[in-house]
Amino acid sequence: xxxxxxxxxxxxxxxxxxxxxxxxxxxxxxxxxxxxxxxxxxxxxxxxxxxxxxxxxxxxxxxxxxxxxxxxxxxxxxxxxxxxxxxxxxxxxxxxxxxxxxxxxxxxxxxxxxxxxxxxxxxxxxxxxxxxxxxxxxxxxxxxxxxxxxxxxxxxxxxxxxxxxxxxxxxxxxxxxxxxxxxxxxxxxxxxxxxxxxxxxxxxxxxxxxxxxxxxxxxxxxxxxxxxxxxxxxxxxxxxxxxxxxxxxxxxxxxxxxxxxxxxxxxxxxxxxxxxxxxxxxxxxxxxxxxxxxxxxxxxxxxxxxxxxxxxxxxxxxxxxxxxxxxxxxxxxxxxxxxxxxxxxxxxxxxxxxxxxxxxxxxxxxxxxxxxxxxxxxxxxxxxxxxxxxxxxxxxxxxxxxxxxxxxxxxxxxxxxxxxxxxxxxxxxxxxxxxxxxxxxxxxxxxxxxxxxxxxxxxxxxxxxxxxxxxxxxxxxxxxxxxxxxxxxxxxx
Numbered sequence: 332x333x334x335x336x337x338x339x340x341x342x343x344x345x346x347x348x349x350x351x352x353x354x355x356x357x358x359x360x361x362x363x364x365x366x367x368x369x370x371x372x373x374x375x376x377x378x379x380x381x382x383x384x385x386x387x388x389x390x391x392x393x394x395x396x397x398x399x400x401x402x403x404x405x406x407x408x409x410x411x412x413x414x415x416x417x418x419x420x421x422x423x424x425x426x427x428x429x430x431x432x433x434x435x436x437x438x439x440x441x442x443x444x445x446x447x448x449x450x451x452x453x454x455x456x457x458x459x460x461x462x463x464x465x466x467x468x469x470x471x472x473x474x475x476x477x478x479x480x481x482x483x484x485x486x487x488x489x490x491x492x493x494x495x496x497x498x499x500x501x502x503x504x505x506x507x508x509x510x511x512x513x514x515x516x517x518x519x520x521x522x523x524x525x526x527x528x529x530x531x532x533x534x535x536x537x538x539x540x541x542x543x544x545x546x547x548x549x550x551x552x553x554x555x556x557x558x559x560x561x562x563x564x565x566x567x568x569x570x571x572x573x574x575x576x577x578x579x580x581x582x583x584x585x586x587x588x589x590x591x592x593x594x595x596x597x598x599x600x601x602x603x604x605x606x607x608x609x610x611x612x613x614x615x616x617x618x619x620x621x622x623x624x625x626x627x628x629x630x631x632x633x634x635x636x637x638x639x640x641x642x643x644x645x646x647x648x649x650x651x652x653x654x655x656x657x658x659x660x661x662x663x664x665x666x667x668x669x670x671x672x673x674x675x676x677x678x679x680x681x682x683x684x685x686x687x688x689x690x691x692x693x694x695x696x697x698x699x700x701x702x703x704x705x706x707x708x709x710x711x712x713x714x715x716x717x718x719x720x721x722x723x724x725x726x727x728x729x730x731x732x733x734x735x736x737x738x739x740x741x742x743x744x745x746x747x748x749x750x751x752x753x754x755x756x757x758x759x760x761x762x763x764x765x766x767x768x769x770x771x772x773x774x775x776x777x778x779x780x781x782x783x784x785x786x787x788x789x790x791x792x793x794x795x796x797x798x799x800x801x802x803x804x805x806x807x808x809x810x811x812x813x814x815x816x817x818x819x820x821x822x823x824x
Contacts, residue, residue, distance in 0.1 A: 349383040349440075350390040355402050355460065363515040363522050365490050369459030370397065370450075377520035378462035380482065381406075385443040385468045391436040393428065401427035401766070404436060405451035406464060407579065408563050408702050410672055414438040415622060415722030416755050418671055420451040422616030423643075423723055423741065426763035426770075427452055434758055442674065443468035444563020445537040445581040447484075454493045454735040457543035465537060466563075473559050473568075477535040477585055481526060485538065485576070487513035487545040493731070500732050510544055510732045528588045535559075536584050540576045544730040546667070546705070549574040557585040562701040564674055577667040577705040579729040607664025607708065613737020614727075615642030615788045617774035620763075622723045624781075625746035626753060627771040632781045633747045640774025640787045643741045646726075650745035652718045656726075659687045660706045666733070667705045670716070670742070671724035674700040679713035687711050703729060721745040 358371035372378045383389050395402050405419030417438040418424040428434045446464040449456035463482050489496060489511065496511045518524035528534055536556075540547055550556075550573035557570045560583035568585075576582055617624065617640045624639055632638050639645040648654055655678070658668065665683070676698040679688060686692075688711035698715070706712045723746065727739035755770070763770050772778035775787035 346386040346388060346439075347384065348388040348390060349381075350392070351379075351381065352392045354394045354396045356396045357398075358459070360459070362517050362520050363488055365514070367490055368492065370400075370402075370455065371459060372462075376459055378460065380462055381448060381464040383440040383466055385440055385466055387440045389436070389438055389440050393434045393436065395428045395430050395432055395434070398430050400455070401429050401452060402450055402455060402460065403428050403434075403452045404448055404460075405671075406436070406438070406446065406448045407669075408442070408444070408446035408581075408674075409438065409464075409466075410441055410720055411438055411722060412441065412720050413753075415672075415724075415749065415753060416759060418722070418724070420671070420725050421453070422620055423725060424620065424622045425759055426620060426766055426768045428762050429765045432758075432762050432765055434762055435756060437756075440466045442466065442563055443471070444560060444565075445539060445583055446563055447539050447541055447579075447581070449541070454497050454731045456541075457487075457489060457731055458493050461541045463537070463539055472565060473535070473583075473585070476559075477533040479532065480535045480537060482519075482537045482539070483524075483526075484517075484519050484541050485547045485549065486517045486520070486540065486542045488515045488517050489543070490514045497732070497735050501736060508736075510730070513543070513545060516545070516547070528586070530588055531590045532588050534586045534588070536586055537581065538574070538576060538584065539581045540578055542578045544578060544732060546575060546577045546665075549576060551586060553589070554586055557587075559583050559585055561699060562674065562703060564700040566699060577665075577703060579667055579669055579703045580701070580705075607662040607666065613642075614644055614739035614741075615640075615737065617643055617788060618776040618786075619769050619772045619774060621645075621741055621743070621774075622749075623755070623763075623770045624773055625723060625743065625749055626755070627778065628746075628750075628773070628781050630747065630750065633750060635782070636743070637784065638773040638781045639741065639743060640784060642788050643774060644739065645741050645743055647743040647746070648718045650718060650721060650748055653715065654718055655713060655715045657688055658706045658712045660708055660710055660712075661687075662708055665705050665707045666728045666738070667703050667730065668712075668726065669703045669729045670714075670726045672720050672722055672742075672744070673716045673724070674702050675704075675714040675716040676700055677704055677712065677714050679711065680704070681707065681710040681712070683707040684709045685711070688713060718744050721748040 353372045356374050357368050358376040360369045360376050369376050403419050403421045411418045417436045421427045443466045448464050449461035555570050557568050636645040636647045678694040678698045724742045769776050773781045775784045777783050
């Protein structure tokens with residue numbers, strides 16, 4: 332890793348530029364004793380941490396040396412305001428980075444908090460290409476309450492590589508749509524994690540669940556944990572004896588060490604593997620990446636959802652609208668939903684097996700802000716956000732098996748305001764040329780008539796029947812998934 336830090340004594344006066352020069356490579360590793368190929372950075376694994384201050388410029392120069400796989404990076408939780416081309420999902424905000432190609436990500440570190448980066452290409456991140464991303468805030472209200480920070484990642488782990496697992500999961504032979512079970516659980520990408528703490532000291536633990544599909548129960552023997560932030564958002568401090576952290580979520584907690592060092596204490600992390608199967612109508616990547624369609628469309632068509640293709644499950648909203656997402660989950664399992672580009676307010680959330688949302692229930696008066704929210708089985712969740720960040724953003728279940736099965740929608744947030752203001756870097760366009768991916772046209776690649784979607788990608792027949800409905804008030808839009816009902820209600824501020 333090559334790290335260059337610009338000098339910044341006062342962040343508000345002069346921001347720094349933090350540069351990482353990374354080659355994505357195959358590495359042999361045995362985090363749980365079983366040796367297998369993993370995707371590392373600069374010949375090493377676990378992958379390095381991205382670290383910067385709020386307002387810094389982060390530059391990641393990426394070289395794909397995998398040889399047999401394309402790749403791409405998503406910086407989970409970062410708003411990418413004004414830099415939507417840097418969000419990372421392949422087929423949405425960029426083309427896949429082919430073997431041998433170079434690609435640069437350049438964006439402002441915002442918001443502050445505990446985040447992570449990972450591949451957003453072909454279910455790739457469970458094979459190792461993932462790591463913490465910490466954005467420090469010089470004005471964090473909890474800065475004076477601890478003496479040291481510790482990053483702790485938790486994850487499930489599979490002995491087989493994702494292409495093999497996905498081939499089975501999406502095959503007709505898997506008639507029940509059952510996800511492959513993980514072989515083990517990892518702490519900091521290993522199984523012998525030790526936290527060296529000093530008696531009487533207070534530590535900030537930045538806990539990140541980088542799992543493919545499993546949630547985790549976390550506790551420290553004989554110690555209480557004080558939660559101070561969730562998904563990068565500071566919260567009023569609350570004390571608990573254990574945590575439940577879902578796939579892709581993060582929690583910052585304060586741990587006060589015992590006053591004497593007379594004994595060691597166990598740190599317990601256990602998987603919660605209760606999941607549902609999914610998938611009827613599936614997300615299908617368009618021929619032209621969705622962002623490039625928005626940038627190349629005629630002004631008269633850019634707000635028309637038809638040009639983005641039925642396979643992208645498009646939702647088009649205007650600037651500054653208030654959007655509420657209502658999820659009524661009738662599925663037999665829970666799903667961690669993530670929305671790119673925003674920290675949304677969770678205005679309603681219930682435990683499993685409770686009355687479904689019907690619009691009459693009381694909303695939270697002090698809603699927590701998150702970017703990942705678990706929707707429990709047979710229950711409801713409602714979240715709200717303001718559409719003030721023009722760009723193309725995914726809304727999806729963060730279980731990578733489910734992403735590849737198509738449990739994804741696309742939010743087209745004020746795409747008319749992107750035109751003439753967002754420029755695609757030359758190396759991004761080169762990646763498309765190397766993969767023979769067009770960068771102008773609608774979802775079907777038609778650049779003459781954007782309303783002609785002949786030849787657009789469509790979903791193959793699905794093995795697992797079911798439904799999921801997303802709808803706007805005044806505008807009805809639907810896509811399907813087994814066992815859940817989701818509404819998106821749009822209203823003017």
